[in-house]
Amino acid sequence: MSSKTASKTKAKPASEAKLAQKKSRLSPAEREHQIIQGAIAYFAEAGFSGQTRELSKRLGITQPLLYRYFASKQDLVDRVYQTVFEGRWNPQWLALLQDRDLPLRERLVEFYRQYSAATYRPEWIRIYMYAGLSTPSLNQRYIKLIRRELLPVVCRELRLYCGIDDQATKVSNEEMEFYWSLHGGIFYFAVRHHVYQIKNPVDFMGNVGFAVDNFLAGAKTVYPRVVSGR
Amino acid sequence: MSSKTASKTKAKPASEAKLAQKKSRLSPAEREHQIIQGAIAYFAEAGFSGQTRELSKRLGITQPLLYRYFASKQDLVDRVYQTVFEGRWNPQWLALLQDRDLPLRERLVEFYRQYSAATYRPEWIRIYMYAGLSTPSLNQRYIKLIRRELLPVVCRELRLYCGIDDQATKVSNEEMEFYWSLHGGIFYFAVRHHVYQIKNPVDFMGNVGFAVDNFLAGAKTVYPRVVSGR
DNA sequence: GCGTTTATTTATCAGCTGATAATATATCGT
DNA sequence: ACGATATATTATCAGCTGATAAATAAACGC
Numbered sequence: 156m157s158s159k160t161a162s163k164t165k166a167k168p169a170s171e172a173k174l175a176q177k178k179s180r181l182s183p184a185e186r187e188h189q190i191i192q193g194a195i196a197y198f199a200e201a202g203f204s205g206q207t208r209e210l211s212k213r214l215g216i217t218q219p220l221l222y223r224y225f226a227s228k229q230d231l232v233d234r235v236y237q238t239v240f241e242g243r244w245n246p247q248w249l250a251l252l253q254d255r256d257l258p259l260r261e262r263l264v265e266f267y268r269q270y271s272a273a274t275y276r277p278e279w280i281r282i283y284m285y286a287g288l289s290t291p292s293l294n295q296r297y298i299k300l301i302r303r304e305l306l307p308v309v310c311r312e313l314r315l316y317c318g319i320d321d322q323a324t325k326v327s328n329e330e331m332e333f334y335w336s337l338h339g340g341i342f343y344f345a346v347r348h349h350v351y352q353i354k355n356p357v358d359f360m361g362n363v364g365f366a367v368d369n370f371l372a373g374a375k376t377v378y379p380r381v382v383s384g385r
Numbered sequence: 386m387s388s389k390t391a392s393k394t395k396a397k398p399a400s401e402a403k404l405a406q407k408k409s410r411l412s413p414a415e416r417e418h419q420i421i422q423g424a425i426a427y428f429a430e431a432g433f434s435g436q437t438r439e440l441s442k443r444l445g446i447t448q449p450l451l452y453r454y455f456a457s458k459q460d461l462v463d464r465v466y467q468t469v470f471e472g473r474w475n476p477q478w479l480a481l482l483q484d485r486d487l488p489l490r491e492r493l494v495e496f497y498r499q500y501s502a503a504t505y506r507p508e509w510i511r512i513y514m515y516a517g518l519s520t521p522s523l524n525q526r527y528i529k530l531i532r533r534e535l536l537p538v539v540c541r542e543l544r545l546y547c548g549i550d551d552q553a554t555k556v557s558n559e560e561m562e563f564y565w566s567l568h569g570g571i572f573y574f575a576v577r578h579h580v581y582q583i584k585n586p587v588d589f590m591g592n593v594g595f596a597v598d599n600f601l602a603g604a605k606t607v608y609p610r611v612v613s614g615r
Numbered sequence: 616g617c618g619t620t621t622a623t624t625t626a627t628c629a630g631c632t633g634a635t636a637a638t639a640t641a642t643c644g645t
Numbered sequence: 646a647c648g649a650t651a652t653a654t655t656a657t658c659a660g661c662t663g664a665t666a667a668a669t670a671a672a673c674g675c
Contacts, residue, residue: 204432206633220654287576295582337566339570340566340568351524365563368607369600373601377602410670410671412622436663449625
């Protein structure tokens with residue numbers, strides 16, 4: 156602490172400091188951003204029962220300063236939720252999935268390449284799981300997004316792939332759940348990796364490729380039964 | 386509190402009380418069991434950052450009494466872990482899965498019927514997820530059990546099913562991960578149900594049936610590629 | 616029945632935790 | 646260079662939380 160105070164008082168402008176920003180006074184926007192990013196990292200690790208003092212320590216600021224930018228801890232937690240969950244969904248993925256110039260297999264593999272890069276990160280998955288255990292409403296909202304945006308589109312492509320020419324009939328719950336067994340299997344691979352920290356020598360995208368191949372090969376015979384309700 | 390004290394002082398032995406045990410003095414074994422069961426229910430709901438006072442309140446006992454039976458909160462938590470995770474695995478499942486008189490499809494469906502009844506319960510799944518986020522070593526141990534007991538057996542049956550006569554060669558990581566896409570997909574269905582509390586009108590076992598059918602149908606062509614490494 | 620044993624409660628502590636008020640200090644306009 | 650403004654720190658509080666010690670009361674042995 157004394158060394159920090161010293162360097163602050165002396166104000167060494169020559170060395171930009173070894174670890175990024177050592178500037179003591181930031182603009183409100185910068186500071187807020189820094190706090191949120193730090194909070195994401197910290198809460199992803201410790202959960203939302205993590206303490207404001209420990210967070211401030213990691214940020215290199217004092218604990219009361221948090222309360223200049225956020226009215227309460229819950230306020231900060233809400234901003235973390237919002238930041239992490241918002242804007243992860245890329246609408247362009249729908250165009251990719253519907254691009255019938257590519258084989259469905261390639262579209263799905265490419266989708267999971269991009270989707271996993273956007274969401275299968277430790278901080279996203281861990282905060283997603285922490286949220287699910289304490290405040291499932293957020294996860295419910297996310298799952299609704301998936302059910303509204305992704306699943307109907309994929310299921311219609313699946314129908315075509317399996318030789319079902321009906322594109323009009325609404326995609327049923329059974330169809331969506333059927334597809335979700337693939338989606339969930341892939342997601343759970345990431346959970347094992349990022350939450351349980353299983354060291355896995357198996358290549359993620361390689362595994363996705365096999366899973367998609369297997370799903371599509373089986374779907375040719377099974378999906379029509381799902382659509383017709385057996 | 387006053388009514389409780391009154392009934393205790395008056396000692397009404399006639400009415401056995403509406404809600405199970407209202408007996409104030411239990412044997413150490415009974416009390417310990419009661420505390421652990423209550424702790425499982427409470428920590429499954431609130432997570433392991435739940436407070437000992439709230440737990441004791443739900444148990445209808447005072448908070449210091451917990452410390453007569455458990456040296457510390459961590460001690461109690463460890464017992465909860467132990468109780469929840471221990472003895473969930475039924476070795477007979479291996480016999481079921483290897484019973485070649487039944488079609489593999491039926492074996493797998495029956496296995497997931499029994500396995501889900503034993504483990505896909507709110508308290509198990511939620512504690513499993515809480516544990517994973519804070520103390521993944523327990524989950525790692527459980528996953529090791531699955532990799533040691535379940536996966537090699539299933540993968541060998543799968544080899545036979547797909548016309549691969551090799552039963553000697555050690556089951557590879559790739560094979561196990563390949564099967565895990567089915568296993569994880571089914572598990573994640575339960576996670577969505579018990580953790581995110583998604584109300585799902587789709588029948589669980591019906592969904593399992595389709596998932597297994599799909600997996601096996603696809604495996605006929607894809608699994609040989611997994612075994613051979615493409 | 617009476618004294619011993621032991622399960623349970625009451626009282627209490629020390630450290631933690633979110634939050635606020637008062638104080639200090641860096642930055643900016645002039 | 647200086648005062649105004651706003652950022653950041655120090656000091657501090659009230660309630661919570663795990664844990665312990667002393668007091669109470671139910672059950673048990675003889």
